[in-house]
Amino acid sequence: MDKLSIINYPLSIIHCKTVKVLVVGNGGREHALAWKLLQSPQVQQCFCTPGNGGTALLEGCENLSYTVDDFANIARFVQQDKVDLVVVGPEVPLAQGITDYLQGYNIKVFGPTQAGAQIESSKSWAKKLMADAGIAIAQGETFKDADAAKAYIAKQGAPIVVKADKLAAGKGVIVAQTIEEAQTAVDELIGTGFSSIVVEEFLQGEEVSILALTDGKTVRPLLPAQDHKRIGEGDTGLNTGGMGAYAPAPIATPELLARVQTEILEPTVTALRQRGINYCGVLYAGLMVTPEGDPKVLEYNCRFGDPETQAVLPLLETPLDELLMACVEGRLEEFPPLQWYDGSAVCVVAASEGYPGSYEKGKVIQGITKAEALGSTVFQAGTKLEGDTLLTDGGRVLGVTSRGKDFNKAIETVYGCLEAIDFSGQYYRRDIGHRVR
The missing domain is CATH 3.90.600.10 (Phosphoribosylglycinamide synthetase, C-terminal domain)
Known part of the structure; x- marks a missing residue:
């Protein structure tokens, strides 16, 4: 970091205080978050609950035994150990309301409330939010009845996309190449406990992931990334939670990112605020860039991507704790431009x-x-x-x-x-x- 960048940083970065952070989760994303947080000169200690073998071995990090849905013990630990910030990694505790619970004890949490987490926990809710805001999305319908969904598929034709409406650990999406495959996907999803599904058009183009941070007013995107969802080489086979990622994605040019900011991210935050939701956390936009160069939203997630986070955070030079705390304290607009390593x-x-x-x-x-x-x-x-x-x-x-x-x-x-x-x-x-x- 050059001298000018240091001078422009808030005094809180220069006159360091000791900070304790608790990361909720046990995946590679959470290991990456703890690793990056501990690089800050301010962070004295990081806790992970429940963590994994990597966080157990990470210097300055300690694993706790609480599960991600053990809100009471997490709150008790944070209060007793005077933890300054809780960072929630996975979507499930966010959808269950961990932020609402902890905020009830005046605990600072990076991660949206249960209402905000609907942007991932209910694809139909998110699609309506974006449609009302005039954001470009894949067109589709939501169904509770399998026969109605199959009739819609037969009318629309293939290829077509069938999605679980609710959380599915990143794997509840079937890109069907034939009508028969799509109708089978309907039976599989409804037959495995999903009460509703979303059927939408198949968009041609190239995907890109934008992980943007927001305090509910201002939005700051991180470097764009691309991930590989399919298990097989050549992007073939079953969908997974992600088999690899890289950043910055060249397809996301400065011109495209400017459009994403003004046409997608900012309208989304405005739409959330109009619904009374003060969204503080990650807006992870999964986008399709069409052959014409237009960005369309495939889906939103309410947390850091995995494995995109593992490719993006190693390039971030700005102290992560300062950035997340600026979101939590509602002062992201005042925060200086993000600094990135080359390469x-x-x-x-x-x-x-x-x-x-x-x-x-x-x-x-x-x-x-x-x-x-x-x-x-x-x-x-x-x-x-x-x-x-x-x-x-x-x-x-x-x-x-x-x-x-x-x-x-x-x-x-x-x-x-x-x-x-x-x-x-x-x-x-x-x-x-x-x-x-």
Whole structure:
């Protein structure tokens, strides 16, 4: 950071106080958040609940035993240990109202209230919000009745998209190439407990993820990212929670980002405010850039993306705690321009064999220290520490991230580092970032 940038920062950054932060969640995203928060000269300690093997080993970080929905014990710990800020990682506790609960105890929370979290927890609610605000979206309808949904699909034709209306861990989206496939998807989703589904048009183009931070008035986007949702190389196979990501995405030009700001992000915040929702947190816009160059919203999420966060945060030079606190305290408009490191970052997810279907846990993980010595940061997701042994404990196990002066260098480094890591059944795609090579 240059001298001018330091001078322009708020005095609170220069005259540091000790800050304690609690991160709620146990995935790679939460490991990345804790890692970035601890790089701030202000952050004295970070807690993660329940955390994972990576946060357990992170210097300055301590795992707690509370589950993400144990609001009472989380609130009690924050008060007793005088934690300054709670950062909520996953969507489920946000949809369950963790922010509302903690705010009832005057606890500072980065993450929207339950009302705001509807932007992810109900796709139909989010679509109406955006339609009322005049935001460009994929056209579609919401259905509770399977026969009505199938009739609509038959009329519209394929390809067409079928989505679970409620939370589905990032995997409740089926892009159907035929009418038969779409109608089968309707039966599968309704048959697995979803009371309503959304059927919408298939948009052609290229996807991009915009993680924007807001205090309910001002919106500040982070660097644009692209992720790879499909399990197979060449973007084939089943949808997953994400098999890799890279930033900054070249398709998101300054001109496109300016349009996203004025045509999508700002109208969304205004629409939320008009509904009495003071939205403080991440507005994660999943966009389709059409062949004509127009951005359309595929969906909104109410939290940091995973694995996009693991690619974006290594490029952020601005202290993350200051940025999040500015959102919580409603002073984002006064916050100086965000500072970024030069170059590119690429994250590749190492998964358990069988993911996103069934998989085994408890495999010994080796080689992380060597991989990090070769130039990566290994964000742990589905891991746990038993004594001194690190074991797999989920489908997406690791997010191996490398920075480089350009995408080619970052990609070369990250795959070299992955060769150093080993656990039984390890699987990762070898073409992450293929669009930018």
